[in-house]
Amino acid sequence: MTADLPRGRTHPLLFSGTDWDFDTIRRIYEAVEEAARNELGLDTYPNQIEVITAEQMLDAYSSTGMPQLYKHWSFGKQFAHHELVYRKGMRGLAYELVINSDPCISYVMEENSAMMQTLVIAHAAFGHNHFFKNNYLFRQWTDAEGIRDYLEFAKGYVASCEERYGQAAVEQLIDAAHSLMNQGVHRYPRRQRLDLKAEEQREAERHAYQERFYNDLWRTIPTGAQQASRQSEDKRRALLELPEENILYFLEKTAPKLAPWQREILRIVRHVAQYFYPQSQTKVMNEGCATYCHYRIMTRLHRQGSINDGAFLEFLQSHTNVVAQPTFDTPYYNGINPYALGFAMMEDIARICNDPRDEDREWFPDIAGKGDADNVLKHIWANYRDESFIAQFLSPRLIREWRIFHVLDNANKNVLEIAAIHDERGYRRIRRALARQYDIAWQQADIQVVDVDLAGDRHLILQHEVVNGILLAEGDTAQVLQNLATLWGYNVILREVDPATRKVLKEHVARATPAIAA
Amino acid sequence: MYIIDRRLNPGGKSFANRQRFLRRAKALVQRAVRDNFKSRSIKDLDQGGEIGITRQGVHEPTLRRAASGGQRDHVLPGNKDYLEGDTIPRPSGGGGGSGSQPGQGGDGEDEFRFVLTKEEYLDLFLDDLELPDLAKRRLMDTEAKEIQRAGYSTTGSPASLAVARTMRLSLARRLALRRPSASEILELEREIARLEQQGGHESQITALKEEYERLVRRNRRISYIDPIDLRYRRYESNPKPVAQAVMFCLMDVSGSMSEHMKDLAKRFFALLHLFLTRCYSHVDIVFIRHTDRAEEVDEQTFFYSTETGGTIVSTALEEMLTIMRQRYNPADWNIYVAQASDGDNMGSDSVKAATLLHDEILPACQYFAYLEVGREEDPMPTGTAPRPSDLWRTYETIATADGHFVMRKVWHRREIYPVFRELFRRRGSNVRGGAA
Known part of the structure; x- marks a missing residue:
């Protein structure tokens, strides 16, 4: 190696060259930890660093980054795909993979050079780890402590169901549940922190309770004179807690024909979906935070x-x-890079805190010139998600620097229209439009269970609130509704409704096939 | 903080999921594998490889918005010269706009491509095929012996003494009988010497001496290693089922055989070999080429060198019998014969060939496949069959009903695999199908 410049060197060299051993990693970790605490004051879960091979990284990829997950063919499909892409050299593997758990597990690849291991530890074991521990979405929606035990339970439970009821039946059920996974999350907090550890015990309790389960769908006793229909409709909806946007939750609680084990599997899929819910909303912030930390x-x-x-x-x-x-x-443009956007915005925020211009003072009176950028950033990491982060902190300067513009694409016109560019008129509009791209409620179709025809043939009624005239993809919707009808046990109707006129734009119907094998 | 080395953990965590995936897409994958086979050269017939199946077959549907229609927003970096209010023509390719929104892809690609390992490839490729009479022959031939370890015995030759086991038993016995150890005796000896030197109490010394005597006596009586400790490794010879096969490839290489015909023959031989290697742990191949005389040659010569001369089939059959008698005793070997020819034979030889085949070869071999190769340009006649060749007519007389001897005719590469499948189709399923 070249001779090192003597420049304020107060610490011994951690490594030279690219080779590393476990001792090197320990030294690197200690140095990074010291830097993370002193430089940024990060607050993290305890770390667990696991060295893995490329093949194990592929394994981890295909179970969506979970240390273990129940068995299902779709993960095998993922694996086959990743393997091909990797073997052909079309894409390298990630250098690391980090799991939101307590202790926080970071996988690092054995092929990494010593520098890469340093970078990965700084990025994952401190950057991501800090974000997982402090961001409000993760605190609210995930249980880092219990997730591993829960996954263990889930895997065992699914395996035991396969043994008792056959692989085909379980696979069919999980297929159906996966197709509704995006509609399987609670978007608004409705109860206390999740305690996944107790899930296994609760499964047994729930089982016992369901023996005595009262389900309004099965009421056969005549209730005397029919009441005013309007009133009973409201009452019925209240009883079934409708409308409900978490379709998997609704099925688990209400579907009349499911066996207890089927409800439990729906619950497992729902929990996994919920676990990933914060991740999909904080991609820019999470990666930005980790990148900013590793850079510092x-x-x-x-x-x-x-x-x-x-x-x-x-x-x-x-x-x-x-x-x-x-x-x-450019030909390889593939959307906005969350690493780039997050890092650029955080650098920009630090600049605004320490060295603001007049424009910054006008746009960000709260933080401009305040100094103490680290604490400002830590506050942001803790209390924002991508959508609110961009809506608040994307600065005019960055819009100019990136030359961001907004294009309006209306299917009724045969040209695209430039709606805003990086000028005084455009800053706010661009910022709002970009923030919306990260707003999960805006990006995902708003589909809710609105009613059940209890008096008639018990068909389930769903509603899609159409935004900007964009309907659902037809082929997929038909398949998913078929799955839904199989789970529900009766017919399912999905109406796509225009929010302004309440006009039904389209109606999908799925007929129930003979009940899912129980 | 913990650092854990997971590299040594057993790999293949995704194996079960992968198998499920393959099972789910089996019909599609199998079709892809068979299509893929057509374009492969013989050399890498038994390799794994990349295949593609339709995406629709393994599609996972979700409730999502359509890729086209409605009003959409795109926010993009890198504006060069657009001003607010400008209009740009809609980019071609999908009505969904500039195609820049992440998550819009996926619809366009109609193939899901992935790599199959060699085992997976062959399993799918040769699925539902079987060798006729394989099980029967395996059970019948149990001549070969194999020496196997079979526990311990109390007698045996000194060479097979199991030292570790013997010492363990000896130790157990010594402990059980409380044999005084050498160090115990030595310590007592020292104690006596010390007392004598220091002038210890007389009675104490006497008591110790008596104790010493007792220990030495006991030590002598209970031996260190006793004959009852001895154990010997025991061996048994087990009959070993024969799982070896020899495959005779017979081919006419006279001038009338074109390169195309040889290629057809080679493909058939390659398939048969592949199939045999999956059923038997050991497969020998013998190449015999013939014109008006026959000789055993190596593979290269077999396929690529040309000879001139007439055609006498019986010479090849004779040569095969000679080699079989010399090297491959039918009692020990499963014998498969594949013969490829364009059907020419010298008229007077036919009777001899038929006799040889019927009386000597067929009784000894497991399976005899005759493949008649035709010229590519020959049309495949549906109604009007061309005049059967000399050899075909000869062999027809001995074709038996039990499928022991089969004959097929092919003209084109694409027919090889169907013919092969037809020959080795699992018989059991056939019977069931017939009964139903």
Whole structure:
């Protein structure tokens, strides 16, 4: 290696060259930890770092990054796909994978160079870890402590069901549940923190309770004179807790024909979906936070002499690749890079805190010139999600720098229209439009269970609130509704409704086939 | 903080999921594998490989918005010269707009591609085929012996003494009988010497000496290793089922056989070999080519060198019998014969060939397949069959009903695999189908 420049070096060199052993990793971890605490004051779960091979990384990919998951063919499909892409060299594997659990598990690949391991530890074991522990969405929606035990239980439960009821029946059920996974999350908090640890015990209790389960669908005793229909309709909806947007939850609680084990599996799929719900809403922030942290930590390590110039240059190269944002007209443009956007915005926020211009003072009176950028950022990491983060903190300067513009695409016109560019008139509109792209409630179709025809043939009525005239994809919808009808046991109707005129734009109907094998 | 090395954990965590995936898409994958086979060269016939199946077959539907229609917003970086209010023509390819919104892809690709391992490929490829009479022959031939370990015995030759087991038993016996150890005796000896030197109490010394005597006596009486400790490794010879096969490839290489015909023959041989290697742990191949005389050659010569001369089939059959008698005793070997020819034979030889086949070869071999290869340009006649060749007519007289001897004619590469499948189709399913 080249001779190191004596420049405020207060720390011993952690490694030279690319080789590492477990001792090196321990030293790296300690140095990174010191930097993370002193430089940024990060607050993290305890860490567990696991060294894995490329094949194990592929395994981890295909179970959606979970250390273990129940068995299902779709994960095999994922694996086959990732394997091909990796073997052909079309895409490298991620250098790390981190699991939101307590202790926080980071997988690092054995192929990584010593510098890469440093970067990965700074990025995942401190950046992501801090975000998982502090962001309000994760605190509200996931139970980092219980997730591993719960997955263990889920895997065992599904396996035992396969043994008792046959692989085909379980597979059919999970297929159906997966197709409704996006409609299987609670979007608004309605109860206390999840306690996944107790789930297994609660499964047994629930089982016992359901023996005595009262289900209004089965009421056969005549209730005397028919009441006014309007009143009974409201009452019925209240009894069934309608409308309900968590379709899996509704089925689990109300579907008349499901066996207890089928309800439990729906519940498992629902919990897994819920676990990933915060992740999909915080991609920019999560990656931005981790990237910002690793950048600060690596810079500090270099400044204090823990890594040499060669390693730092290697880091810079890899870092620039990560935060590169191709423009829309390049052939490899693939949407906005969450790493790039998150990192750029956080750098920008730090700049606004420390060195604001007049424009910044006008746009961000709360933080401009306040100094103490780290605490401002930590506050943001804890209390925002992508949508609110962009809506509040995307600065005019960054819009100019990235030359962001907004295109309106109306299917009725044969040209696209430029709605806003990076000028005074456009800043706010661009910011709002971009924030909306990250608003999960805006991006995902709003579909709710609105009613059950209890007096008639018990068909289930769903409603899709159409936004901007975009209907559901026809082929998929027919298949999913068929699955839904099988689970519900009776017919299902989905109406696509225009929110302004309440006009039904389209109606999908699925007929129930003979009940799912129980 | 913990650092855990997971690299040594057993891999293949996704194996079960992968199998489920393959099972689910089995029909599609199988079709893809068979299509894929057509374009493969013989050399890598038994390799795994990349295949594609229709995406629709393994599609996972979700409730999602359509990719087209309605009003959409796109927010993009890198504006060069657009101003507010500008209009741009809709980019071609999908009405969904500029195709820049993540998550819009996936519809376009109609193939899901992935890699099958060699085992998976062959399993799917040769699924539902079986070798005729394989099980029967395996059970019948149990001549070969195999030496196997079979526990311990109390007698045996010194060479097979099981030292570790013997010492363990000896230790157990010594402990049970409380044999005084050497160190115990030595310590007592030292104690006596010390007392004598220091002038210890007389009676104490005497008591110790008596104790010492007792220990030494006991030590002598209870031996360190006793004959009852001895154990010997025991061996048994087990009859070993024969799981080896030899495959004779017979081919006419006279001038009338074109490259195309040889290629057809080669494909058939390659398939048969592949199939045999999956059923038997050991498969030998013998290549015999013939014109008006026959000789055993190596593979390269067999397929690629040309000879001139007439055609006498019986020479090849004779050569095969000679080699079989010399090297492959039918009692030990499962014998498969595949013969490829364009059907020419010298008129006077036919009777001899038929006799040889019927009287000597067929009784000894497991299966005899005759493949008659035709010229590619020959049309495949549906109603009007061409005049059967000399050899075909000869062989027809001995074709038996039990499927022991089969003959087929092919003209084109694409027919090889169907013919092969037809020959080795699982008989059991046939019977069931017939009964139903």
